[in-house]
Amino acid sequence: MSARPPKQEQEQASGEISEVAPGVLRAQLPIHFPGLGHVNCYLLEDGDGVALVDPGLPGAASHKTLVERLRLAGFPLRRVHTVIVTHSHPDHYGGAGRVAHETGARIVTDRRFRLMWDPAEPPDVDVEELPDVLDRHGTRYPWSPPPWGGEGIDFSFRRKVELRLARRFPRLMRTPTPTHRLDDAETIGLAGRDWVAVHTPGHTDDHLCLFDPAEGVMISGDHVLPTITPHIGGSGPNPDPLASFFASLDKVAAYGDDVSVALPAHGHPFTDLAGRVASIKEHHLDRLATIRDTAADLGRPSTVREYARNLFSARAQGGLADSETFAHLEHLCLAGEMTRVVDDRRYRYVLND
Numbered sequence: 001m002s003a004r005p006p007k008q009e010q011e012q013a014s015g016e017i018s019e020v021a022p023g024v025l026r027a028q029l030p031i032h033f034p035g036l037g038h039v040n041c042y043l044l045e046d047g048d049g050v051a052l053v054d055p056g057l058p059g060a061a062s063h064k065t066l067v068e069r070l071r072l073a074g075f076p077l078r079r080v081h082t083v084i085v086t087h088s089h090p091d092h093y094g095g096a097g098r099v100a101h102e103t104g105a106r107i108v109t110d111r112r113f114r115l116m117w118d119p120a121e122p123p124d125v126d127v128e129e130l131p132d133v134l135d136r137h138g139t140r141y142p143w144s145p146p147p148w149g150g151e152g153i154d155f156s157f158r159r160k161v162e163l164r165l166a167r168r169f170p171r172l173m174r175t176p177t178p179t180h181r182l183d184d185a186e187t188i189g190l191a192g193r194d195w196v197a198v199h200t201p202g203h204t205d206d207h208l209c210l211f212d213p214a215e216g217v218m219i220s221g222d223h224v225l226p227t228i229t230p231h232i233g234g235s236g237p238n239p240d241p242l243a244s245f246f247a248s249l250d251k252v253a254a255y256g257d258d259v260s261v262a263l264p265a266h267g268h269p270f271t272d273l274a275g276r277v278a279s280i281k282e283h284h285l286d287r288l289a290t291i292r293d294t295a296a297d298l299g300r301p302s303t304v305r306e307y308a309r310n311l312f313s314a315r316a317q318g319g320l321a322d323s324e325t326f327a328h329l330e331h332l333c334l335a336g337e338m339t340r341v342v343d344d345r346r347y348r349y350v351l352n353d
């Protein structure tokens with residue numbers, strides 16, 4: 001029996017530069033996350049120089065690769081005038097601070113861009129006194145155990161150190177600070193034409209897609225990926241990220257035939273955006289159906305982990321599977337189908353009668 005072919009998003013970063021739309025080049029930068037082998041950095045050229053979308057991970061190695069890729073594409077680093085970050089995950093924002101520091105480029109994000117340790121609302125208190133983010137469940141997740149009880153996401157030791165350093169020493173670590181925050185439907189000039197900001201919360205609350213009506217290009221970030229579904233977690237400030245994700249899927253699908261190509265943050269460009277959206281929605285509706293069936297089978301209030309066992313393969317069990325299960329369970333609670341009970345500091349969920 002042959003092994004399952006790797007998903008597109010898992011492929012190692014290739015050194016190839018390809019033109020994926022008029023004036024838009026795709027470069028790939030190496031990343032090392034479970035299931036992800038590269039992140040796409042898009043290069044959009046205009047008369048003033050070049051804009052980058054998602055310049056990869058923080059650190060010297062990724063920066064060096066980025067500079068090499070740019071050179072291969074014919075751009076010295078100093079020609080970068082804009083860095084766009086699709087959302088607040090380190091494989092997307094990580095390289096932005098250093099590029100901006102070395103070039104003076106502006107950093108453009110969604111209006112709601114926030115790093116995981118930034119307060120959800122502007123704080124009344126002195127920033128020095130501010131503890132880690134206290135989310136609506138009253139924990140300091142992901143630094144502490146998750147609100148639903150049990151184990152959290154297993155960040156590697158190195159990642160934990162990186163995150164803590166980025167939080168404590170933002171200037172030293174070149175943690176990026178946005179200079180331009182785009183509102184939904186605001187336009188921005190890139191590659192010599194106007195692109196529309198499409199606010200697409202779900203994978204994160206601050207996710208930004210960009211649509212180019214002239215050439216029909218949708219930069220889809222992690223919101224719509226070609227062969228995997230983005231992680232929908234439940235531990236941020238949004239009480240129902242799955243509902244937001246569904247709405248954001250409908251929002252990009254509504255562009256319909258106006259989209260000739262979608263450019264994801266991982267994997268290859270693809271053409272049938274609306275079709276891909278439909279299958280991602282179906283995947284989550286299937287998960288919700290599995291949760292209802294599981295709840296009926298269990299017949300008693302059950303933990304997130306108990307539900308996750310039926311939703312994910314043995315190989316996929318762990319903190320990420322739990323947080324995604326949590327988001328689905330909370331969605332069903334807010335829809336009035338289930339109830340959360342807190343028992344021995346653990347959340348348990350049961351179907352309503």
Ligand SMILES: [Zn+2]
Nearest residue numbers: 087089203222
């Ligand atoms: Zn992401």
